[in-house]
Every structure is written in structure tokens, then in C-alpha cells.
Amino acid sequence: MAAASDAYSLGVLTYQLLTGDLDNILMKALDREPERRYPSKAAFSADLRPVESNLEIRRRLELLLVHLELQEMA
Numbered sequence: 001m002a003a004a005s006d007a008y009s010l011g012v013l014t015y016q017l018l019t020g021d022l023d024n025i026l027m028k029a030l031d032r033e034p035e036r037r038y039p040s041k042a043a044f045s046a047d048l049r050p051v052e053s054n055l056e057i058r059r060r061l062e063l064l065l066v067h068l069e070l071q072e073m074a
Helices: 002-029 041-053 055-073
Strands: none
Touching: 002 041, 002 055, 041 055
16 A cells, blocks of 8 residues: 555656646636736746746656656566
């Protein structure tokens, strides 16, 4: 049971790291209420910039997960 819990926790953490900020940004951009959407392309871009700068961290996380998967198979 502990291994399954660890895998679930790792999955939740990974999901949050990979989608958290981007999900919030996209939900704001796609909000049904126009007044809750971004007021301009510039405001939308400003929120996307930090996500873009985190891409390298995300790539490293993906490599770590692949490594962990390979260790689990061995």
C-alpha cells in the first residue's frame, strides 16, 4: 500500500507542477464571463512568461520521471 500511495503522491505533484499555473491561466482566458477574462493580449502574455521560463524545470522533471520508471522496471 505504501508504494501505491507514494506513486499517487508523485503523480499528484507532477500533475500540479506540469499543469498548475498553465491551467489557471487558460481557465482565466477561457472564462465564460468576459469581464473575468484577460483585458488584453499583453496581460495574457505577461501571465504566460513565467510558465515559459519554467519549461526547463519541467523538462528536468520529465527526465527524472523517466529515470524513476526505468528503475522501477529493472
